[in-house]
Amino acid sequence: MEVRIVNIIVLFPRLEDAGNVRSLLVRHGFRVSAVCTTGAQALAQANILGDGILVCGYKYPDMIYAELRDALPVHFEMLLVATQRVLSECPDPELMCVAMPIKGRDLLNTLDLMTKQTARQRKRQKHKVRARSEEEKKVLWEAKRLLMERNHMSEEEAHRYIQKCSMDSGTNLIETAQMVLSIMNF
Secondary structure (H helix, E strand, O other): OOOEEEEEEOOOHHHHHHHHHHHHHHHHHHHEEEEOOOOHHHHHHHHHHOOEEEEEEEEEOOOHHHHHHHHHHOOEEEEEOOOOOOOOOOOOOOOOOOOOOOHHHHHHHHHHHHHHHHHHHHHHHHHHHOOOHHHHHHHHHHHHHHHHHHHHOOOOHHHHHHHHHHHOOOHHHHHHHHHHHHHOOO
């Protein structure tokens, strides 16, 4: 059985209901990080975990799903489990929903789809290139300048040299540039 590595929080006002949903999910390979009975508990857990999926009913002792959704961290998705009447009144077409009474297959398939989407988003975010700061650009330029002066390289050759060293050593480009500077300026 494949274990899905996405944080899942289960939130239902009755602990028994939350426990039953948790058991179903765990039996089918999902990792449930927390079980909660109030919106405040779920928010606290979501803030600790940072990203994942919240599987929840529509009403809790301290708030309703819409208030909770507005307060969730950006990288948390919500899977709303509610009656067809509540779902028909839901104004957000992007909110994932499963109608009650819960059919295990519907819940599992929807959650499986959401976990795959979350994993893809994580992967995309991880590989997203962030802009270098001015300080990092300066370090990289200084390392290239030293290589160009002392080793008679072009800027492109110096850059490729730092890239290759970076890949060979498993460090990022800026760390490698800093190593080049420290070695060549000893």
